[in-house]
Each structure stands twice: as structure tokens, then as C-alpha cells.
Amino acid sequence: MLDQNFFDRDVLKVAPELVGKIIIRKFDDGSIRRFRITQTEAYRGENDKACHASKGRTPRTEIMYHQPGTIYVYLIYGMYWMLNFVTERVNIPQAVLIRAIEGYDGPGKLTKALQIDQTFNNQTIVDNQRIKLFDDLYQPEIITAPRIGVDYAGKIWAKKPWRFIDKNLS
DNA sequence: TCTCCGATTCACT
DNA sequence: GTGAATCGGAGAA
Numbered sequence: 001m002l003d004q005n006f007f008d009r010d011v012l013k014v015a016p017e018l019v020g021k022i023i024i025r026k027f028d029d030g031s032i033r034r035f036r037i038t039q040t041e042a043y044r045g046e047n048d049k050a051c052h053a054s055k056g057r058t059p060r061t062e063i064m065y066h067q068p069g070t071i072y073v074y075l076i077y078g079m080y081w082m083l084n085f086v087t088e089r090v091n092i093p094q095a096v097l098i099r100a101i102e103g104y105d106g107p108g109k110l111t112k113a114l115q116i117d118q119t120f121n122n123q124t125i126v127d128n129q130r131i132k133l134f135d136d137l138y139q140p141e142i143i144t145a146p147r148i149g150v151d152y153a154g155k156i157w158a159k160k161p162w163r164f165i166d167k168n169l170s
Numbered sequence: 171t172c173t174c175c176g177a178t179t180c181a182c183t
Numbered sequence: 184g185t186g187a188a189t190c191g192g193a194g195a196a
Contacts, residue, residue: 041177050177052192060192078189080178097177108178149177172196183185 002133004126007068011087011094015042016164018085018096020140024132025114035114036138038169039100041147042162043084045093050153050160053093063122064093071128073111073121080108083116085125099148102169141167 002021007014023035043051043064052074053061063072064086072084072095084095097107104110111117114131125133144161151158 043177052177055193058193074177075189075191076176077178078176078191082177084177095177099177106179147177152176173194174192176190176192179188181185181187 002069002126002135004067004069004124007085007087007125008089009068009087011042011044011096012162014085014087015040015096015162016142016144018098018133019142019164019166020138022134022136023098023101023114024134026130027115034134035101035103035110036169037098037101038105038166039098040164041097041099042164043095043097044162048153048160049157050147050150051093051095054153057093061093064095065091066122067124069124069126071120071123071125071131073116073118075118076108081111081116081118082107083111083114083120099163100170105170140169143167 018040021037026032046053053064068087070086073081083098087094099107101110104113143165145163146159147163
């Protein structure tokens with residue numbers, strides 16, 4: 001299982017390394033399913049205009065200032081939950097968005113498949129009863145691309161190649 | 171309180 | 184390619 005040290009690094013290191021890792025989800029009915037992460041995006045601190053934390057510390061962004069490995073879940077467009085993992089040490093607001101897993105291409109689709117909702121927000125991925133991250137030593141070939149849906153952040157930030165994609169699984 | 175809009179997805183034209 | 188669905192966060196008033 002991935003430990004807190006894995007997340008206690010710069011998001012630009014953690015985000016690409018999460019690609020290829022396995023999400024193990026234990027559902028409420030007791031069943032267990034595994035999903036490989038195929039795409040992630042990095043959101044890097046208060047200076048990153050695409051990052052929610054560019055607004056500074058608010059009740060919502062507070063989560064990103066917490067311990068590395070904290071789960072950050074929020075609702076977008078009134079309909080879809082987004083799944084993120086907080087990186088870097090306390091008081092440095094960074095997070096990795098899980099954008100796709102094998103079989104579910106899209107952040108809103110995968111949270112529906114994984115049954116992720118607000119009850120996961122501000123929990124930790126390290127030692128969690130319902131969701132875990134596992135490294136099966138798969139070595140993905142990764143390509144980068146600009147992040148999606150962040151044009152509002154301006155060209156400088158919208159063009160950062162901070163999306164990480166498994167070249168062979170997408 | 172009120173208004174604007176988003177780290178999306180899907181149905182239609 | 185365009186627009187609707189749907190609602191809470193953030194900022195203005």
C-alpha cells in the first residue's frame with residue numbers, strides 16, 4: 001500500500017507516479033473491486049490559477065492544506081464528484097485529480113463507478129477502510145498534456161503540461 | 171441574500 | 184458544435 005511519504009512530495013512528482021497504481025475499493029455491500037489509474041492531473045498551490053487554492057484558504061480549499069494523503073472530494077456542476085489526493089506537507093495546498101481509471105474515462109464517471117461522494121472528503125487514503133491504493137509494480141509509459149476544463153485560469157496556467165496519461169491504456 | 175459560474179457529461183442538431 | 188442539467192462555494196451588496 002502507498003504510505004503517507006508517497007504523498008509528502010511535490011505534486012508534479014506524485015501525479016505522474018499515481019498513473020498505473022491500483023485503486024482498491026471495498027463497497028458497502030462487502031464486495032471488492034480493483035481499478036488501475038490511467039490518467040491524473042496536478043493542481044499546484046496558491047500560485048496555480050487553475051487550482052482551487054488560488055483563492056487562498058477557504059472552508060472548501062482548507063482540505064488541500066491538510067496532511068499529505070488526505071482525500072479531497074468536491075461537487076462540480078451540481079452533479080459530479082471529483083476525486084483528489086492531497087500532496088506535500090501541511091499548509092502547502094496541492095492535489096492530484098484522478099481523471100480516468102481503466103474502463104471509466106472521465107472524473108465524473110469514475111467517481112460514479114467507485115461510489116465516491118462527500119463522505120470521503122477530508123478522510124485519509126492511508127489506512128482507509130473503504131478505499132486503498134496499491135502498487136503492483138506496473139510501469140506505465142506516460143505522456144503529458146495540458147489540463148482539461150481550466151481555460152478560465154489564463155493561458156499560462158491552462159497550458160501547463162500537468163496532465164499525465166498512460167500511453168498504452170487510453 | 172443575490173448572482174455568477176465551475177477540475178463534467180450527455181443528448182441533440 | 185451547442186446547450187441543458189443542477190447546486191454549493193465565493194464574492195459582492
